[in-house]
Amino acid sequence: MVMPIADSPRRDNHDLQRCLLSPAAETRLFWRLRVLVGRSLLQGAMRTARLQVISVGLACSALWIGLFALFAGGFYFMQTGLVHSGMRTQLIHAVFNLFFLALTIMLVFSAAIILYGGLYRSEEVPHLLTTPTRAERIVQHKFEETAFFSCWGFLLMASPMLLAYGMVVGAAWYYYALLLPFVISFVLVPAGIGANLCLLVVRLIPTARVHALVSVGMLAVAVTGFFGYRALAYNNKDVMTPTWFQDVLTRLQFSEQRLLPSWWLSTGLLEAAEPADSPESRPAWRESLLFLTVLTSNALLLNLLLGRVANWALRPSFSALQGLTRANRRAKVGLFDRFIFAISRPLPNATRHLIVKDLRIFRRDPVQWSQFAIFFGLLSLYFFNVRRFDYSGVMERWVILVSFFNVAVVGLLLSTFTTRFILPAISLEGRRFWILGTAPITRDTVLWGKFWFACGGSALPCCTLVLLSDLALRIPARSTSIALLHQFSCLALCSGLSAMAVGFGARLPNLRESSPSRIAAGFGGTLNLVLSSLYITAIIVCTAVPCFLWHDTDSGASAAGMFVGGYIGLGTTASVAAGAVATLVLGAITTVFPLRMGLRAFRRLEF
Amino acid sequence: MIELCGLTRRFGPKTAVSNLDLQVPSGELFAFLGPNGAGKTTTIKMMVGLLQPTEGAARICGFDVRTQTREANLRTGYVPDQPYLYEKLSGREFLNFVSQLYGMPASCAAKSIAEQIETFELGRFVDDLAESYSHGMKQRLVFASSLVHSPEVLIVDEPMVGLDPRSMRLVKDLLRAKVNGGMTVFMSTHTLAIAEEIADRIGVVANGKLLFLGTVAQLRTQLSSDESLEQLFLTLTEEAMDNGHADR
Numbered sequence: 065m066v067m068p069i070a071d072s073p074r075r076d077n078h079d080l081q082r083c084l085l086s087p088a089a090e091t092r093l094f095w096r097l098r099v100l101v102g103r104s105l106l107q108g109a110m111r112t113a114r115l116q117v118i119s120v121g122l123a124c125s126a127l128w129i130g131l132f133a134l135f136a137g138g139f140y141f142m143q144t145g146l147v148h149s150g151m152r153t154q155l156i157h158a159v160f161n162l163f164f165l166a167l168t169i170m171l172v173f174s175a176a177i178i179l180y181g182g183l184y185r186s187e188e189v190p191h192l193l194t195t196p197t198r199a200e201r202i203v204q205h206k207f208e209e210t211a212f213f214s215c216w217g218f219l220l221m222a223s224p225m226l227l228a229y230g231m232v233v234g235a236a237w238y239y240y241a242l243l244l245p246f247v248i249s250f251v252l253v254p255a256g257i258g259a260n261l262c263l264l265v266v267r268l269i270p271t272a273r274v275h276a277l278v279s280v281g282m283l284a285v286a287v288t289g290f291f292g293y294r295a296l297a298y299n300n301k302d303v304m305t306p307t308w309f310q311d312v313l314t315r316l317q318f319s320e321q322r323l324l325p326s327w328w329l330s331t332g333l334l335e336a337a338e339p340a341d342s343p344e345s346r347p348a349w350r351e352s353l354l355f356l357t358v359l360t361s362n363a364l365l366l367n368l369l370l371g372r373v374a375n376w377a378l379r380p381s382f383s384a385l386q387g388l389t390r391a392n393r394r395a396k397v398g399l400f401d402r403f404i405f406a407i408s409r410p411l412p413n414a415t416r417h418l419i420v421k422d423l424r425i426f427r428r429d430p431v432q433w434s435q436f437a438i439f440f441g442l443l444s445l446y447f448f449n450v451r452r453f454d455y456s457g458v459m460e461r462w463v464i465l466v467s468f469f470n471v472a473v474v475g476l477l478l479s480t481f482t483t484r485f486i487l488p489a490i491s492l493e494g495r496r497f498w499i500l501g502t503a504p505i506t507r508d509t510v511l512w513g514k515f516w517f518a519c520g521g522s523a524l525p526c527c528t529l530v531l532l533s534d535l536a537l538r539i540p541a542r543s544t545s546i547a548l549l550h551q552f553s554c555l556a557l558c559s560g561l562s563a564m565a566v567g568f569g570a571r572l573p574n575l576r577e578s579s580p581s582r583i584a585a586g587f588g589g590t591l592n593l594v595l596s597s598l599y600i601t602a603i604i605v606c607t608a609v610p611c612f613l614w615h616d617t618d619s620g621a622s623a624a625g626m627f628v629g630g631y632i633g634l635g636t637t638a639s640v641a642a643g644a645v646a647t648l649v650l651g652a653i654t655t656v657f658p659l660r661m662g663l664r665a666f667r668r669l670e671f
Numbered sequence: 672m673i674e675l676c677g678l679t680r681r682f683g684p685k686t687a688v689s690n691l692d693l694q695v696p697s698g699e700l701f702a703f704l705g706p707n708g709a710g711k712t713t714t715i716k717m718m719v720g721l722l723q724p725t726e727g728a729a730r731i732c733g734f735d736v737r738t739q740t741r742e743a744n745l746r747t748g749y750v751p752d753q754p755y756l757y758e759k760l761s762g763r764e765f766l767n768f769v770s771q772l773y774g775m776p777a778s779c780a781a782k783s784i785a786e787q788i789e790t791f792e793l794g795r796f797v798d799d800l801a802e803s804y805s806h807g808m809k810q811r812l813v814f815a816s817s818l819v820h821s822p823e824v825l826i827v828d829e830p831m832v833g834l835d836p837r838s839m840r841l842v843k844d845l846l847r848a849k850v851n852g853g854m855t856v857f858m859s860t861h862t863l864a865i866a867e868e869i870a871d872r873i874g875v876v877a878n879g880k881l882l883f884l885g886t887v888a889q890l891r892t893q894l895s896s897d898e899s900l901e902q903l904f905l906t907l908t909e910e911a912m913d914n915g916h917a918d919r
Contacts (some may be wrong), residue, residue: 093772108759194747195772555855
């Protein structure tokens with residue numbers, strides 16, 4: 065028995081009044097919290113997820129180096145290829161303005177969405193709201209996270225471009241010194257706009273917040289589409305002529321509006337990179353500092369405004385969102401469920417029921433189907449636009465390669481979905497094992513249900529996308545066998561990627577975690593993503609290389625195919641057939657082995 | 672100490688809490704009872720500033736929770752039904768953070784944290800990360816964090832969920848000791864035996880309306896019955912629930 069319990073000394077009201085923290089003390093306290101949590105996260109990641117940290121680091125480095133090489137090559141071409149300095153300056157200004165304008169728009173939206181999730185969907189904020197913390201500080205705490213995520217992505221994308229430009233034009237030291245202050249102050253402007261918008265929308269129209277976001281998003285897409293079309297619509301015959309060039313630059317002038325933060329950033333940086341014309345003229349860095357001041361003061365103003373908006377909006381908007389009633393949704397057995405149940409007749413009855421159950425969960429969870437729809441929609445848009453490029457002449461021989469790249473893109477997209485949704489589903493099923501584990505079905509049935517759901521569900525949209533790409537590139541007209549091989553590769557990808565996600569999900573489950581995204585970000589998810597990428601690469605190499613060389617040889621487009629074909633057998637019909645067989649074997653191995661591994665592990669798993 | 676004046680909260684067409692008038696003075700342990708969906712958690716959320724009332728007001732130590740939220744929260748300790756802990760902080764770091772949030776001087780905070788660690792027997796795991804705690808350990812840490820700043824009012828939503836018998840005894844003794852020391856405790860619970868054992872007064876709520884306010888003895892008198900609190904509770908709420916269903 066734990067007795068007795070001494071009461072703590074009470075404090076009088078006078079003492080309590082002094083306990084309300086000053087804004088500065090609150091700021092220091094939350095920074096200390098952030099340091100503690102950050103340190104703990106880092107130590108934990110290095111202890112338990114070293115592979116994941118290293119993989120992410122390597123992937124980011126590879127992306128950064130690739131972007132740097134791309135930008136350096138581009139700027140070098142402009143510097144040496146465009147002899148007319150006026151045209152060169154105009155072009156570089158246009159590139160900078162357009163690039164940063166696009167990032168500004170993306171940052172506004174991403175900041176608004178990230179902050180919404182951080183404020184209204186996290187478990188931390190309700191906890192903080194019951195403490196005497198200022199609403200302003202809570203929002204600031206979450207806004208700092210938002211800005212950090214935005215800044216991180218921005219740095220990854222913009223830093224290779226800015227460093228490459230500085231190196232190509234031979235910028236002075238102060239250009240590099242000013243990069244970080246410019247980037248930070250710039251990111252805070254669109255992030256601040258997005259954060260203010262988020263709070264205002266939720267406070268003023270809590271019931272229509274999603275509609276408001278979708279409307280603004282659609283408007284942004286429409287405006288971007290309009291300006292993009294206006295800028296890029298041209299007559300194919302005029303391409304790369306000075307008239308066309310001047311015309312495009314004129315059409316891009318909308319990105320040079322003086323009130324755009326992207327213009328302040330690009331002009332400030334370009335000024336810093338310029339050498340001073342003469343000792344008497346004002347040094348370039350002073351001009352650059354003016355733009356940095358404009359950016360910083362606007363960032364600070366928006367931050368100040370955010371504090372005021374937070375004090376006014378956070379508690380009422382939080383309360384209003386909590387109070388929203390969800391309309392009662394009566395679950396119905398749709399025609400689609402019946403159709404799936406009917407076409408899966410060859411499978412065992414229990415497996416069919418599991419497939420229909422997973423399908424209903426997928427359909428009723430907007431997070432799952434909306435991501436699926438957005439990414440596959442964007443890919444469809446790209447495939448529709450592939451036909452805009454002119455593939456006659458010198459481009460002809462690359463069409464086959466592009467078509468295989470498109471298959472690879474579909475595979476990569478699918479691998480992110482299998483890692484994000486199928487792999488965690490096994491762990492989540494484990495949490496619900498009180499029902500499935502005690503039902504009169506074998507554990508194998510559960511995994512087979514997941515596999516058929518993933519494989520069958522992905523095959524239709526993926527094969528349709530590949531067909532769309534082939535039609536846009538006119539592949540069936542060029543070679544029906546290649547179009548068929550694309551479909552075959554796509555099916556092999558669907559089967560292998562689904563089996564890997566199911567297998568690794570069962571072999572490396574995380575039964576403690578309830579968040580699918582965190583399960584996907586763990587060791588199993590990282591391993592699955594890395595191995596999926598290797599599998600996709602292997603399948604594409606097996607099919608694309610022989611086909612490319614065979615098509616070259618067949619059409620007589622290049623001597624390379626004939627040369628290689630003559631000596632090592634590539635470029636022949638037999639080599640294409642061998643590639644198809646290799647794909648079949650690889651697909652079978654990648655389907656069977658992970659599934660067997662997963663089934664064995666799942667049978668032994670203790671819940 | 673706690674004053675609820677005409678407290679009402681509507682969610683669309685549904686009234687979760689309807690015109691609730693209640694006063695809980697200093698040094699009283701008040702148990703708030705009601706069936707699922709009666710409006711207990713909604714009332715508590717309005718008392719701690721998570722929800723704003725549609726009408727009426729909640730006051731803690733004279734401070735209106737809606738307009739003087741910080742002042743009211745400063746005097747309140749809150750144990751929610753689903754508590755949040757920073758998984759990547761240890762129990763001690765969490766207690767430190769909470770004591771600093773309430774502006775406690777360092778020496779006072781250290782003394783209070785040491786007391787809570789001893790009272791709730793956290794010493795064995797207080798320096799481990801919270802992600803490794805069991806439900807009972809987390810619940811004990813949350814209790815400790817709600818008391819670390821010596822609040823004048825303690826609001827507890829379902830305090831016994833997940834606690835083992837030893838911890839339940841600990842919490843019951845602790846709540847009584849705090850009340851004897853002058854603290855006001857507002858406790859929502861489904862465990863009627865605990866309410867009967869430690870509460871000074873009880874309030875029974877159903878469909879957002881307060882059906883009864885008084886002691887268990889007064890409830891027996893009102894219903895002219897010597898039955899257990901469980902039977903009295905069922906008798907009292909059955910009719911209200913039937914009316915509620917008929918209204919829909």
